[in-house]
Amino acid sequence: MRIAQVSKADSFGGGASHVAELIHNCLLNRGYFSHHLASWSGKHYSSDLRPLYGKFEKEIRRAHILTKKLFAPEVLPYELFPLKRQIARSDYNLLHFHDLSSAISPVTLKALSENLPLIWTIHDCSAVTAGCLYPMGCEKYKKTCFNCPQHGTWPVDSKLDFSFISHNQKKSLHKTNNLQLVTPSKWMADFINSSGFVKADVQVISNGIDTSIFTPEARSDISKPISDKSQLKILLSSGDIMDERKGVHFALEVLNGLKVLNPKLIIVGNVSDPAKSLFADFDVVYAGYISDKKVMSSLYATASLFLFCSMADNQPLAVMESLSSGTPVYGFETGGIPEMIVSGVNGRLSPQKDVISLTEAIKDDWANRRIDDMSIAARKIALEKFDISLMVDRYVSLYERSISNFLSTRG
Structure with missing residues (x-):
């Protein structure tokens, strides 16, 4: 051929x-x-x-x-x-x-x-x-x-x-x-x-995706200083705050509801100064634009969860990469994402715009240490379905x- x-x-x-x-x-x-x-x-x-x-x-x-x-x-x-x-x-x-x-x-x-x-x-x-x-x-x-x-x-x-x-x-x-x-x-x-x-x-x-690159063991110079497992670390992919499809404003609402847990945010992508002001009250690591897959995998693997509140999507590679890195995905029941996430197994999905439900799910899973089990399941499902x-x-x-x-x- x-x-x-x-x-x-x-x-x-x-x-x-x-x-x-x-x-x-x-x-x-x-x-x-x-x-x-x-x-x-x-x-x-x-x-x-x-x-x-x-x-x-x-x-x-x-x-x-x-x-x-x-x-x-x-x-x-x-x-x-x-x-x-x-x-x-x-x-x-x-x-x-x-x-x-x-x-x-x-x-x-x-x-x-x-x-x-x-x-x-x-x-x-x-x-x-x-x-x-x-x-x-x-x-x-x-x-x-x-x-x-x-x-x-x-x-x-x-x-x-x-x-x-x-x-x-x-x-x-x-x-x-x-x-x-x-x-x-x-x-x-x-x-x-x-x-x-x-x-x-x-x-x-x-x-x-290449599951041999996106692994739970991935580490990099960026991820090593933030590898403390006792703190809730939330990975967030930056996007246009005004873009309805990206759902960034819903992610912000979820994060505001999680302030009581004092989470560390890991934000990937280029973030404008006006957008940074929205995260002024949080402990934030701005990773910038990442083109190196191994570095990106290390950030997924370091995070406790990946918050992905997209309002319109097909089958996002970012969700696959997170799962393959052993990081559960939390977000909305959008497009083809429910075909990737089994809620309660390798992440949690709430109905679109239901910020309260999603926020409470994260609090409950973190308090009861369910995220550790989800991490194992996330990697297993990625190997079985997305290699x-x-x-x-x-x-x-x-x-x-x-x-x-x-x-x-x-x-």
Whole structure:
């Protein structure tokens, strides 16, 4: 097999692109022919990590940005010609797409599906919306997107609202043969099917992580000074305080309810000075942006729990990484997260916005030392369900079936 992962970026570009890179590297390690085509890279390109737009990288990126700024994201397939050239040169048997947002037009997928089997792993809801990653209660995607309630916010931040164009392109794409849809969670599969215009079967293949890196034993120079197990330590991933989807303001409410326990907060990510003022009354370690996986694992492993109050998510890698590091996850019943957390076993989930229930659960579990048992269960479940080898095994099997089915239709 000759496979190419196609994504917006490499691992520097977010969860979906990170999954693409993980699959690509694992395929290489198993001896398969694999390339990773990315519209931009946070590191140097190489013989197997290649620019999706070829030698026109800067021009096509600017064109996508300009088109998106004016009227709609990804409506013009600027990348189709250079991608066809790369397919011809490398003789791929199959293309595996990941995140398209702001980088790849659905028109490109439809055109390529005429001559190649395609797999598209859907990491957010934009596969059936006009571009928003999560509709946040809006149901216009079930008929026609127009007058988008999220218009003006990324990634639907165009000057004019032509959301119906993007939505119609998605509808047209989903009528295509030779396109296999995959979602990491059953929740996302159900959401995609709820659109009413997706005819293809949606296969569920869970994401995976390297459980040999994310371990309970991980330690680093950052984590060693805060390794006192007698103090409740809460890991929190920073986000835009004003972003409803991140749920950071709910996490703050939970933390305020836990002040009586005098917890130490470990905050990962870049935090602005105004945001830091919200944590002024807490004992805080600001770890900053962490790109080193081993260091990140050490912070998970040092924490007593990971507080994750997202209001819209599919199957967050951060939750997997925490569990693999032996750290229970506390949060809301959001998206595909209930498929990852067995409440009371490897963490606790409360109904969305139920801050009181979540706060009391943390207090009770800490007082009765249940978190220690949850830590053991978290690691065990991560090994059984989320190891990268399980994900790649399933994708290799899917690649083989897709290629075989495609060839059989060609006689």
